[in-house]
Amino acid sequence: MKGGFRLYATIGLLVIALFYLIYPTTKNERPLNLGLDLQGGMQVTLEVGLEALVRDLATDRDEQFDKVLKAAGANARTSDVDVIATFVQEFEKRDANVRLSRYFRNTDEGITRKSTNAEIQTYLNAQADKAMDAAIKIVRDRVDRFGVAEPSIVKQGTRRISVELPGVANADRVRKLLRGTAQLQFHLMAEQNEVAASLEKIVAFYRDGGKNTPADTSKAAKADTTKKETPKADNSKNPLLAIFTPVGGTAFGVAARKDTAKVAEMFRRPEVRAMMPAGVVPMWAVQPSGEPGKEVYNYLAVRSKVELKGDYITNADTQFDQFTNAPEVSLTMDSEGAGIWSRLTGANVGKQVAITMDNVVYSYPVINEKIPGGRTSINGMGNVEEAKDLVTVLQSGSLPAPVTIVQERTVGPSLGAASIEAGKWSLI
Structure with a gap:
């Protein structure tokens, strides 16, 4: 008899606790933040245009430079390889004696006409890392100003950012918010x-x-x-x-x-x-x-x-x-x-x-x-x-390089509601 009472008491306490977490009882308490799979919303994968970043970093360009960069960008998009590494390899493949210092100069970063191709590649990689970090910060700031609770914004690989926005339903508005570089002119x-x-x-x-x-x-x-x-x-x-x-x-x-x-x-x-x-x-x-x-x-x-x-x-x-x-x-x-x-x-x-x-x-x-x-x-x-x-x-602020949406999906609230209901009964 005592065992049965304890069982029912435990079940009752669990139900009350679950109800309290999902439906708070006072105005100062917030409901449990539900993730994308429970609350519904959007998941967007952004790609930072490192090809455009390399072009902007160049202090001098010619037809050969543009052709190599275009080929490197196309190869990176189809094969999921590093844009900068591919760019350097492609240039050296076409011209074994090429000196990339002809195209890049930045005395503040130690890049001069005497810099080796390896030093140029290190410099470009460092600038790409800075651009990715800046892009994540700016995207996060935009999302925060947009008013999304508990977003998930994480770096994927060398040039992609995954953004999860629980509770967001206006897909077109989100697209405009995320992909604009904000380069006002x-x-x-x-x-x-x-x-x-x-x-x-x-x-x-x-x-x-x-x-x-x-x-x-x-x-x-x-x-x-x-x-x-x-x-x-x-x-x-x-x-x-x-x-x-x-x-x-x-x-x-x-x-x-x-x-x-x-x-x-x-x-x-x-x-x-x-x-x-x-x-x-x-x-x-x-x-x-x-x-x-x-x-x-x-x-x-x-x-x-x-x-x-x-x-x-x-x-x-x-x-x-x-x-x-x-x-x-x-x-x-x-x-x-x-x-x-x-x-x-x-x-x-x-x-x-x-x-x-x-x-x-x-x-x-x-x-x-x-x-x-x-x-x-x-x-x-x-x-x-x-x-x-x-x-x-x-x-x-302006994004350091163009950002494009390469993948997106929308999770409906009905899936979230079903998951929550299933969770309630699993506790009981």
Whole structure:
């Protein structure tokens, strides 16, 4: 009889303890943090672009350098080998007498023209380790600001980071948060007549089947100040105009979201790039325009020269426009950045400036007057959530190298609920 009483008492205490752990009874106590498999959420594997890091570390490059690095990157992606080791091996395989010190110099790190290939490789490995550590720190900071409880962020191998985010359901928002490098930049936009003259040639190129290869006409386009009309669309004969609509101004045109990748591919053709104004690159606007259900994205003509970098940004904050109450991101610069911004805006009144991040245009306002004081804002945010996410990315700092998502999976909460229920009954 006593044995039976003890058994039932033990079972009762276990049930009470389990209930207390999962459902706390006071407002100051938090529930038991459940992992990804119990609570549900996302698991994401990130890959740090060490190929881009090596390219950025090079103080001098040539065609041979770019070919070897490209081959090393491709080999690393398919064979899961070390990018840097493969890069050095491939270079020495192609040229036994190559001296990598020709391409890399860093006196602070002891890298000079006399450095051996082995010393260069050690230097690159050390910089890669620093980049990985910095990437993990920045990713962790972004996740913490995002508000995820008990995330798991661990290094995998030489270039990957595994991120587990319990309780997160918005996959698209997480993707944007994790993969952006946060390299904020300010560029001037191209002149309208340059864009129109260039676009006229590009449209004609595809109208004629995309077979002719004209010479670089950028100088002629720049010299021609006559106002050009936007080319008329003939969708039946032109593969470009079937998915792309010219609009004039500082935009080449607009396209639906599903067609943006195809349009970008058509604009990347060498023949088409030769038709663009010198020093101009096309970039998509981050926010669509148009009626709901018919949204399109502007393909903007942005000058490649970086006028101001985000390194000068000391603070970013979410605010609301005093007239429209629309969310925007307010930026504050340090004294050096404020001076550059003042000179840039003062010399370009009436022109448009593109505020970009990761080769996407967030805002492209017209400069109405000289702006002293080192303050500006990014408007056109889709909603408050998007503005807050941009602030999170900016405040966490720039990633040292591009980061891509190579794998992701979502665990539904139903699996977690079933696991918890099974756990309860297993105790009983």
